[in-house]
Each structure stands twice: as structure tokens, then as C-alpha cells.
Amino acid sequence: MSKQTGFHVVTPLLESTAMSKQIGTTVYLKMEGSQPTGSFKIRGIGYMCQNVASSNKSKGVICSSGGNAGMATAYAARKLKLPATIVLPSSTPQLVAQKLKDQGAMVKVAGKVWDDANAEALRLAESEGLTVIHPFNHPLVWKGHSSIVHELKASLPSKPGAIVVSIGGGGLFCGIMEGLDEVGWGDVPVLCMETVGADCLSVALKARDLVTLPDITSEATCLGAKTACQQAFEYSKRPNAISEVVTDLQALEAVELFLDEERVLVELACGASLAAVYSGVIQRLQEEGRLPKPLDSLVMIVCGGGSMNLAQLQHLQAVIRKRPHL
Numbered sequence: 001m002s003k004q005t006g007f008h009v010v011t012p013l014l015e016s017t018a019m020s021k022q023i024g025t026t027v028y029l030k031m032e033g034s035q036p037t038g039s040f041k042i043r044g045i046g047y048m049c050q051n052v053a054s055s056n057k058s059k060g061v062i063c064s065s066g067g068n069a070g071m072a073t074a075y076a077a078r079k080l081k082l083p084a085t086i087v088l089p090s091s092t093p094q095l096v097a098q099k100l101k102d103q104g105a106m107v108k109v110a111g112k113v114w115d116d117a118n119a120e121a122l123r124l125a126e127s128e129g130l131t132v133i134h135p136f137n138h139p140l141v142w143k144g145h146s147s148i149v150h151e152l153k154a155s156l157p158s159k160p161g162a163i164v165v166s167i168g169g170g171g172l173f174c175g176i177m178e179g180l181d182e183v184g185w186g187d188v189p190v191l192c193m194e195t196v197g198a199d200c201l202s203v204a205l206k207a208r209d210l211v212t213l214p215d216i217t218s219e220a221t222c223l224g225a226k227t228a229c230q231q232a233f234e235y236s237k238r239p240n241a242i243s244e245v246v247t248d249l250q251a252l253e254a255v256e257l258f259l260d261e262e263r264v265l266v267e268l269a270c271g272a273s274l275a276a277v278y279s280g281v282i283q284r285l286q287e288e289g290r291l292p293k294p295l296d297s298l299v300m301i302v303c304g305g306g307s308m309n310l311a312q313l314q315h316l317q318a319v320i321r322k323r324p325h326l
């Protein structure tokens with residue numbers, strides 16, 4: 001067994017019988033919710049924190065986060081004996097703040113959405129001489145996330161027909177695209193899933209410009225960056241990148257179905273990806289000729305998410321189902 005180099009673990013790659021039956025090909029689930037911090041974030045964030053610590057010049061790290069990048073930063077900082085400050089928007093569920101404090105991090109709340117928290121984190125970094133750990137926009141974060149693809153290359157029987165990822169600021173997407181280039185799978189279609197109201201990449205693609213959303217109106221607050229990172233925007237112009245958007249209700253229904261069928265509770269952010277199968281996006285793309293039919297296989301990056309529990313699920317069910325149907 002090779003010595004573990006990062007703070008992340010090699011996650012299970014499971015087959016979903018129900019999803020495979022629904023789309024007529026093998027659907028593999030890359031279970032990133034099994035990571036120590038509950039999401040894939042520890043791969044890239046942990047790698048960046050290790051690099052910061054190895055420079056020995058840091059007084060501490062600071063991360064603005066919808067929750068999961070903050071969890072990864074707090075966990076890695078504790079392991080590295082670095083002080084950590086996490087700045088959350090008020091849209092992040094309270095349970096996350098307690099989990100961060102349990103990791104020994106200092107928690108501050110600033111603004112309504114991630115962009116507001118990020119502005120405060122940059123101000124604090126400057127005033128207190130802290131090292132910024134960006135939740136999605138840094139080459140070290142993308143490099144760490146690319147480890148997912150190397151694990152897929154080692155585990156899959158053959159090149160996948162397509163990979164599905166959720167998009168917040170685009171860091172996971174950048175890591176996946178970097179990894180695909182590295183293993184020679186640069187032509188594999190990557191389906192980029194967002195929710196209405198947190199669809200910064202989709203809107204940028206339609207505008208052919210890296211535009212900023214006026215606000216975040218989706219309940220999938222962990223996808224709540226108003227502007228995608230430049231690198232994600234560049235990657236999204238590649239022929240193998242496909243951008244799709246689902247509603248919060250579709251993401252919620254996907255979370256509920258996944259819980260029933262696969263016995264795992266994930267965040268709405270992850271539901272956005274799962275909805276690609278559960279809400280028929282894959283089949284529509286095949287009918288439109290934008291995905292091959294049949295697909296050799298499908299890999300779902302189950303990004304996970306640590307800010308979900310039964311109470312939060314019940315809250316989201318009430319809020320989303322109370323909304324007037326558009």
C-alpha cells in the first residue's frame with residue numbers, strides 16, 4: 001500500500017444498479033462524501049495547505065467558503081498545526097460553523113453569499129498577514145483535485161463514456177479536466193451541472209463572457225459563487241465540456257432518490273450532478289446527439305458535502321416545495 005501523501009483518502013468507486021438501469025449503461029459512483037471532511041475539497045485544499053506549511057513562512061491560513069472548502073481547510077490546518085480562520089456567508093447552515101470550531105478553526109460570518117465572505121477574507125488576510133486558501137481558484141487546488149481522475153484511471157476497466165461534475169466556482173471541474181489531460185482521456189465528455197440561481201458558468205457561456213451573476217438565488221449555496229474562475233471558463237469552451245442547469249427541486253428530488261436507493265445523504269450541490277441521471281438530462285443529451293448512445297459508461301463524481309443532515313434536509317424540503325411552481 002503506497003504511503004498516503006495527502007490528507008485525502010482513495011474513495012470507493014461503486015456501481016449504481018438503479019442509475020445504470022435508468023440510462024442503460026454502467027453508472028459508477030465516485031464516493032467523495034467518504035473523504036475525512038465529507039467532500040472532495042480535501043484533495044485540492046489539503047494539497048494547497050501542505051504547500052503553504054512547507055514554506056514555513058505562514059502565520060496561518062484563511063479560507064472563504066460556502067462550507068466544504070472551509071471544512072477541508074480547518075481539517076488540514078489542524079493536521080499541519082497551522083492556525084485557520086474560515087469566513088462563511090450567512091447562507092451557510094449553522095451546523096457547519098460548529099463543525100469548523102470542532103476542528104479548532106476561528107469562524108467568522110460575513111455577508112449573504114460567498115462573494116461577500118471572500119471580500120472579508122481578503123481584507124483579513126491583508127490586515128493579519130494570513131495566507132489565503134482559495135476554495136476553487138488556484139492551480140494547487142486543481143492539481144489536488146486531479147487525483148480523482150488518476151484514481152479513476154487505476155480503477156475503471158476502460159475509459160469512461162462521460163463524467164458528471166457539479167460547478168460552484170469551477171475548481172472541481174478544472175481538476176477533472178487537468179487530470180483527464182494527464183491520463184490521455186482529454187476527449188471524455190464532462191457534463192458540468194449547476195442549479196438555477198447558482199449557474200455562473202452556464203450564464204457566462206451563453207454570454208460568451210465571464211459575467212457575474214447579480215445574486216445567488218439557489219438553495220444550493222455551496223455552488224454559490226457569482227463568477228466562475230477564468231480557468232473553468234476556458235476549459236468550458238472545449239468540445240468535450242457540456243454545461244447543463246437543473247432546478248433546486250430537481251436537485252432536491254435527486255438527493256432524496258439517492259438517499260433511498262444508495263443509502264447516502266448528500267448536499268443539494270451534489271444533487272445537481274445526480275439530477276443529470278434522475279431528471280433525464282443524460283437521455284435528452286443523447287437524443288440531441290450531444291452524448292453518444294449507448295454511453296460506454298458514466299462516472300458520477302458524488303461530491304458529497306458536510307453541511308447536510310436530517311434537519312437541513314427537512315428544512316430544504318419545506319423551503320423548496322413551498323416555492324410557487326414557475
Ligand SMILES: COC[C@H](NCc1c(COP(=O)(O)O)cnc(C)c1O)C(=O)O
Pocket residue numbers: 039064065066067068069070114135136166167168169170171172173221222223224225267269270303304305306
Ligand atoms: C461557494 O462555495 C464553494 C465551495 N463549494 C463547492 C462545492 C462544489 C463545487 O466545487 P467548485 O466548482 O467550487 O470547485 C461541489 N460540491 C460541493 C459539495 C461543494 O461544496 C466551498 O465549499 O467553499
